[in-house]
Amino acid sequence: MPENKKVALKIEGLNKTLGKRHILHDIAFEAYEGEVFGFLGPNGAGKTTTIKCAVGLISMDSGKIEIEGKDVNKDFEGAMANVGGIVENPEMYKYLTARQNLEQYARMRDGVTPERIEEVAKIVGLSNRIDEKVGKYSLGMRQRIGVAQAILHKPKLLILDEPTNGLDPAGIKELRDILKHLAHEEGVCVIVSSHLMSEMELMCDRVGIIANGSMLGVYTLEEMISSSNGATTDYLIKCSDVNRAYELLENDEGYEKKIVNEELEIVAPNENAHEIISAVNRKIILADIGLYEVTKREKKKLEEVFIEMTANGGDQIE
Numbered sequence: 001m002p003e004n005k006k007v008a009l010k011i012e013g014l015n016k017t018l019g020k021r022h023i024l025h026d027i028a029f030e031a032y033e034g035e036v037f038g039f040l041g042p043n044g045a046g047k048t049t050t051i052k053c054a055v056g057l058i059s060m061d062s063g064k065i066e067i068e069g070k071d072v073n074k075d076f077e078g079a080m081a082n083v084g085g086i087v088e089n090p091e092m093y094k095y096l097t098a099r100q101n102l103e104q105y106a107r108m109r110d111g112v113t114p115e116r117i118e119e120v121a122k123i124v125g126l127s128n129r130i131d132e133k134v135g136k137y138s139l140g141m142r143q144r145i146g147v148a149q150a151i152l153h154k155p156k157l158l159i160l161d162e163p164t165n166g167l168d169p170a171g172i173k174e175l176r177d178i179l180k181h182l183a184h185e186e187g188v189c190v191i192v193s194s195h196l197m198s199e200m201e202l203m204c205d206r207v208g209i210i211a212n213g214s215m216l217g218v219y220t221l222e223e224m225i226s227s228s229n230g231a232t233t234d235y236l237i238k239c240s241d242v243n244r245a246y247e248l249l250e251n252d253e254g255y256e257k258k259i260v261n262e263e264l265e266i267v268a269p270n271e272n273a274h275e276i277i278s279a280v281n282r283k284i285i286l287a288d289i290g291l292y293e294v295t296k297r298e299k300k301k302l303e304e305v306f307i308e309m310t311a312n313g314g315d316q317i318e
């Protein structure tokens with residue numbers, strides 16, 4: 001656990017039943033100021049239900065949720081003063097301009113100045129479009145003005161439920177950059193839910209994984225990546241005489257080699273993979289064998305690791 005980190009959101013032992021179904025089972029995690037925290041899980045895992053509990057939209061059966069140290073059950077207003085959020089779509093009046101929408105919203109919050117409205121428009125990159133009607137906005141722009149609205153009152157915690165749904169790649173990148181800026185430059189704790197690891201990979205510092213209403217774990221991105229990479233690096237070599245190349249290397253120690261589909265496969269420990277592959281290449285070239293191609297074999301993608309983790313219901317990363 002990082003030191004000197006201020007906990008913005010703390011969830012402990014959260015249980016929730018909807019209808020007759022026990023949806024959330026002892027959900028627990030913490031998210032810090034200054035990080036983008038990905039809340040990752042397949043559809044139906046319980047992300048929205050958890051978020052609704054955290055932002056006070058629905059009650060919890062048992063458990064404790066604190067926002068900036070304020071208990072949502074005991075000090076609801078104190079807790080909510082520090083949260084901004086978008087659950088499902090941002091609510092906007094389409095016939096009003098973005099500025100009018102923000103002004104409208106500001107009336108419900110204390111201390112939002114006209115300068116702050118300019119400031120949030122700048123943060124989300126919409127300063128020059130702020131006096132256009134929201135009805136003319138693209139979905140991406142609407143999502144960004146939704147973020148502007150959610151951060152108007154300078155919350156320490158911003159929670160967005162699947163904010164990139166329906167956005168095109170350019171819109172997703174813009175939103176990602178805004179959220180990273182808010183976390184890393186302005187010290188906000190940004191929590192983003194998603195069902196796509198590939199998306200989390202590009203913006204999150206840590207991910208908390210939920211499946212079937214239970215937390216599987218919370219990992220830094222580095223932990224996820226090193227667990228998916230394993231301990232070895234695999235190379236594939238195409239050359240003019242694969243059998244002769246294999247014979248040259250046959251008695252070498254410290255790595256594995258075999259012929260697969262007319263290519264030479266080299267499996268080297270990560271620590272000295274570079275030394276090994278350069279020695280192998282040198283031998284092949286010095287033997288006058290034509291070296292056509294050396295490629296690193298694709299390891300499992302993080303997306304596959306995530307799908308495997310959530311499919312078997314909870315094997316954890318060491």
Ligand SMILES: Nc1ncnc2c1ncn2[C@@H]1O[C@H](COP(=O)(O)OP(=O)(O)O)[C@@H](O)[C@H]1O
Binds near residue numbers: 019021023042044047
């Ligand atoms: N009002 C409800 N009544 C009964 N079940 C519900 C209700 N809302 C959601 N669920 C169920 O709770 C589970 C978690 O839903 P949700 O939190 O929306 O998941 P996610 O956001 O991760 O896709 C799903 O199986 C869903 O069908």
Ligand SMILES: [Mg+2]
Binds near residue numbers: 047162
């Ligand atoms: Mg959801």
